[in-house]
Amino acid sequence: MLEYTIENELNEKGFVSVCGVDEAGRGPLCGPVCAAACILPSGLYIEGLNDSKKLTAKRRDKIFEEIKSNAVAYSIAFASVEEINELNILEATLLAMRRAIDGLSVKADYALIDGNVCRGFQLPAQYVIHGDAISPSIAAASILAKVTRDRLCDELDREYPQYGIAKNKGYGTKQHMDALRQYGPTPIHRTQFIRFLDNEN
DSSP: OOOOHHHHHHHHTTOOOEEEEEEEOSSOSBSOEEEEEEEOOTTOOOTTOOOGGGSOHHHHHHHHHHHHHHOSEEEEEEEOHHHHHHHOHHHHHHHHHHHHHHTOSSOOSEEEEESSOOOSOSSOEEEETTGGGTOHHHHHHHHHHHHHHHHHHHHHHHHSGGGOHHHHTTOOOHHHHHHHHHHOOOTTBOGGGOTHHHHHO
16 A cells, blocks of 8 residues: 655645656657646545556556546646657656646646656656655556556557557557568657667668
8 A cells, every 4th residue: 555655744844735747658669658647635545556557457447537536636648749759758758747737627736756857847846766656646647647548559559550559558569660660650650769660771
């Protein structure tokens, strides 16, 4: 069970609305990067809430609905493939995170950012390494982002079925990379991530 240790410490310092922020989709070869921000009621217990990568898809889907039903506020946002190509994946991820925070229906006064980079936010914030395994707020954000992006991958798979995106979620599996070699990239592929194609020509 994740403890609200960080959130409680911030509450004691006077911060009322602490949001957890996480992303999904930094590593794939295609599709946008997704970020979520989530403010949970203090002490809310959701059975199984944890780092989204440690949960089955079925469990994530169930917890996804519980988070949406119980959160004080949540927001999900994207940075597009075009923005990833223009900015780079780190800056695009931070952009998606800022958009998610800005989209909260209840204004956050502090943000807990999963990872080891925290810059460009318009509110007090700190990064938390492996935060999705430490902070319930970040874990909730990780599930919101992961489920949302996985569902988007299902949609992209229907548009571009030859790449197996529903199964590989855009990651560089052998099947995905072989399909890129056979069919070439699509508008949803990230140019910086598929340079191996140039090296093979």
